[in-house]
Amino acid sequence: MYDQTRTMIEKGGRLEFDEALELALAAQGNADNFTSLLAVADMVRSHFHGNRFDLCSIINARSGKCSENCRFCAQSAHYDVEVESYKCVTEEETLALARENEAHHVGRFSLVTAGHHVSAEDLRTLFAPLCHTLSENTSLALCASMGFLTPERAHLLKDMGVSRYHCNLEACRDYFPRVCTTHTWEEKVETLGIAKEAGLSLCSGGIIGLGESLAQRLELAFELREIGVDSVPINILMPIKGTPFEMMEPISREDALIAVAMFRLILPQAVIRIAGGRNHLGDEQEKLFLSGAGGAIVGNYLTTAGNGLIGDVAMFERLGFVFN
Numbered sequence: 647m648y649d650q651t652r653t654m655i656e657k658g659g660r661l662e663f664d665e666a667l668e669l670a671l672a673a674q675g676n677a678d679n680f681t682s683l684l685a686v687a688d689m690v691r692s693h694f695h696g697n698r699f700d701l702c703s704i705i706n707a708r709s710g711k712c713s714e715n716c717r718f719c720a721q722s723a724h725y726d727v728e729v730e731s732y733k734c735v736t737e738e739e740t741l742a743l744a745r746e747n748e749a750h751h752v753g754r755f756s757l758v759t760a761g762h763h764v765s766a767e768d769l770r771t772l773f774a775p776l777c778h779t780l781s782e783n784t785s786l787a788l789c790a791s792m793g794f795l796t797p798e799r800a801h802l803l804k805d806m807g808v809s810r811y812h813c814n815l816e817a818c819r820d821y822f823p824r825v826c827t828t829h830t831w832e833e834k835v836e837t838l839g840i841a842k843e844a845g846l847s848l849c850s851g852g853i854i855g856l857g858e859s860l861a862q863r864l865e866l867a868f869e870l871r872e873i874g875v876d877s878v879p880i881n882i883l884m885p886i887k888g889t890p891f892e893m894m895e896p897i898s899r900e901d902a903l904i905a906v907a908m909f910r911l912i913l914p915q916a917v918i919r920i921a922g923g924r925n926h927l928g929d930e931q932e933k934l935f936l937s938g939a940g941g942a943i944v945g946n947y948l949t950t951a952g953n954g955l956i957g958d959v960a961m962f963e964r965l966g967f968v969f970n
Contacts, residue, residue: 647672648679648686655914656693660871666864670908674860680900687907687938690914699967700877700917700941701754701959702789703747707735707773708759716816716826717890718853718883721760727888734772737779743945748784750959751969752944755780756789756812762829763793769802777806789849794829795837800844811841812849814879818865821858838873848875851921854905855883855897863905867912878909878916879943882923899927903937910938917941935965 651661651669661669673683710731711723720727744755757773764773769792777788790803791812803811815834816822822831838848850873852866870878882902885892897905910918919941924931935942944958962969 648682651911652686652689655690655911661912663864663868666868666908666912667861669911670860670864670904673904673907674900680904683907684903684933684937687910688936691910691918691938691940694914695917695940697967698940698970699962700919700970701747701750701752701962702756702877702919702941702943703743703752703754703945703955704756704758704791704943705735705740705743706760707740707757707776708733708761708764709735710760712760713762714826714828718816718825718856718886720886720889722889725889727886734768735776737776740776741779741783744780744784744786747945747955748786750944750955752955753787753970754789754810755784755786756791756810758791758812759793761793763795764799766799766802769799769806774802774806777808781807791849793837794833795840797840797844800840800846803841804844804846809847810849810877811838811846812877812879813837813841814852814881815850815866815869816852817856817858818852818862818869820865821856821862824858825856835873838875842874847877848873849877849879849919850875851877851879851881851919853881853883853923854902855894855923856891857894860901860904864908864912867909870916871913875913875916877919877941878913879919879921880906880909880939881921882926884923884926896926899930902927903933906934906939907937919943932961932965935962935967940967 673680712721715724788808789810790808817825819831918939920939921943
């Protein structure tokens, strides 16, 4: 079953939803199927991407209480969680972090802001100078994750040197209202469309372990395929005290690995990028990169700590990857 799937995908075929669900269900609680699924996903990664590994890093470019009520997020103004607040990170801090990452094979660097959106004025006066400094002093490709877009703001970002826009769907359309009610799944898809129309490549993924079903997890992957995203960050929920999801039972390691493998088979040509929460797998987090993932966000995340950059790079090299 799994080898036939691999052959079909490598020849340019695409999984249908019912086929994907059957593969995933067969791997749950069955050691042989589980092992086969992960191995086949890794083969598909190798077929489409070789041993190239895509590293990116982010900086919390604007931090503080956000108007949106995403139930997993420490930065939401709706929840009693202590977070640092500032309108724009300093040029010195941004450049220092960017140079450190560039020295350790990171190819992309993203400015991430809290809030519903960033105004055109703030883009011009606060963030365009940061992008100019990064472009002048590093060879990093620039990404942005700045909430909802209008065509004007998308073209401004393109003019600032940003080449990729990030906006996570977080969960599939069906489950999204359980995650957030101050904006809609459709608004996120609209922003991705605006970014694409402006000539930006797309980075969009989500969080697994929000209480969604296996079928809903796969629905997210199919929705991302339909949109045509280039990079798919997969986060594993690490519940944050003070948020509505603080008591959410963590996803099992088996289910996390099955999810990564299935995202690879559904989106064979995208970068499947492991983001926040991989520490949930402890000493077994290497398995994520032997199950179809071919990229990672390294360093710390927005409100949770990541692994050390040097340790991460050493791990990826030990697994036989080379960097883009």
